Amino acid sequence: MERGLGSDSVPPPGSFDKSKVLDVRPLRCLAPVFPSPQAFPAFYPPQVPPFVYAPAFGPYPPGFTAFYPFYAPPEYQRPLDQHPQTPSGATNQAGPFVPPYPVQTPPAPMPSYRTPPPTMPPVFSGSANGDTTSFRKSSKIHQVGVELQEESETKGDSIRSVTEDGCSDNLKQPAQRLSHCNVHNTDAEATSSGERQNGKSSNKRVKSIQEVRLSSAATVDSESVGCIVMIFDALRRRICQIEDAKDPVSGVTRRADLKGGTIMMNNGLRTTLRKRVGAVPGVEIGDIFFFRMEMCLVGLHAPSMAGIDYTSLRFNEVEEPVAVSIVSSGAYEDDMDDGDVLIYSGQGGNVNRKDKQVVDQKLERGNLALEKSLRRGNEVRVIRGMKDVGNPTGKVYVYDGLYKIYESWTEKGKSGYNVFKYKLVREPGQVAGFTIWKSIQVWKEGITSRHGLILPDLTSGAENLPVSLVNDVDSEKGPAYFSYSPGLKYAKPINSHEHSFGCKCKGVCSPGNRNCSCIKKNGGDLPYIANRVLVSWKPVIHECGPSCPCQPHCSNRASQSGLKVRLEVFKTKDRGWGLRSWDPIRAGSFICEYAGEVLENIKAEEDNDEVEDNDYTFDATCTYQEPADFTYIPELLGEEKDVDMNKEYKTPLPVMINAKNVGNVARFMNHSCSPNVFWLPVLHEHQNGSYLHIAFYAIRHIRPLTELVYDYGMSGVPHRRKKCLCGYSNCRGYFG
DNA sequence: GTCGGCTCAACTTG
């Protein structure tokens, strides 16, 4: 056990070997067979139907009748004066513990229209109080996914490819790689004839009842949405990388998010163009976004800056704006919210003054739309914005589901000017969204509030952040005994056939430095951008090593600075122990490395079944592949690249790492055929050779409390394979 | 009525 523990390959400057004993009962870990429910394991839990549209229950002001698509028979309309309290029966109340998603139990029935079979009349499947029988079938009630036609779809130069059944058409060239995604195509022909009855185009942004289109199939699903977000972020990372290299010190703002967003839009890489009232197909409650542009691309919230998204509707010859979504960023001075109730401030009034009211707000634009939505009773999507823990300068946005507006008023803000206020209440019966974040915040403030907590920090301080050990499913008190070590233990560097030399950079390796040998080895680009985010996939990463004079905070040492997200080892329902994060994780983020003891005599170990079968051996001698959609599409930037997604790679140095006795959090990561994490070999440069490490990165944005899983790959040794029960359509059936 | 062009607001970002 002591073998190889003598010297750490990379003495992380300023750190010391704090590896200490984890004192928990020695219980055998389960074999890692990990069924996963669907293609996007926990990023998109399956509980919420992709199309949900709940009707308005009024109130309707005099002179107005219920209007489509907010129609509900009068007997089901809520009386005007009946303002509900915060729904007490909601499943997402804040408390000491909120079940992490994916939530296993289906939510209470929502007042929703569910997609009926094509030839069947639509069925109203639920009601606000969960009574599934209280609504009768009505030919006037249409199915879910009702889409409100937008002006751009009738404009000649606009993107349109949605056919009558809601399907997207062919993909434009750069998007062809995304064969599994539904995106919009700028080159597509005009919409189907049904959209232009009598040769009339719709009025600008004003939707008549006739123009409301039915969508019979949920063709934009969570996979498409996830795909678009991944493509966007990969593009954004690449633009960051390019801009970093151009002029890393100039104060020029770069806004790679906007540049990437523009390219996405110009190439039709978005899931929808339409504004919708209610849920957006493919976007699930709890989904996270790191840029406003991401929400724009998936149709969740169109404005790139404004907090209120709205659209015009026409009925009974009256045109009215209604709000469809809001972003609550807490930026307005008077905002405050509590659980399922949100007090939202109107927009405007802060002309040229950030966060300060300087004039009265006016009842126009978004404010007017919110006012109308109050009268109409339509649902408004709410997105909660907050600081991103992993990136203090950035923000993270969480889609918190559907709310309704119950009150509005004006009041004098702290600056003495009138501000519109809107009281929004979360619709009951939706899966937990923002409340999970609140729970996590409570846990961070007092770890003992975490239900099922066994150990506050199983690393005993060996990591810069604690890693808690939690079991809230059964009585098992912990995984088998092991010693916690944050890093890989090498006795000496492994010699490769080629000599390796570190760089000579002082301070940090500058992205634009063409003379940095470490950057050269990476193909001319620093592989990371800010916050230790990997830009694109590579067969191997060359990081600065012990012989490089650059500082520990050099960007090219991303995998050497320990944990940056708050992790938790937890007992899964049926897959032994697993790993997940309390914090959201951006795509490309370095998560952790695979620590353990390096097995020096690979040949001997390969014949040693005991070593390989202990479930804790990382076999870096097997082949690995590029994960789909992680790397940007080069054509979008006019770059050429030979993309051979199926090519199999081997690590430059054959290494096996045994983490049975000594290891870190990575030993708890389970297998999935549809992973959210991938690994890469990382070489730390040294004069006499290299140290090879295995580093894990996020494939896509990962919501809090989502299990982190990677593809164990195939060892090529049939008798050592284990059956995989993940259940994905692309499941290989076994792994290991 | 439709379209194109222009201006402007906006709970962004770094």
Add this chain to the structure above:
DNA sequence: CCAAGTTGAGCCGA
């Protein structure tokens, strides 16, 4: 703290 920068709404005139 501030300015670069984008989308989409709104308006106007052809």
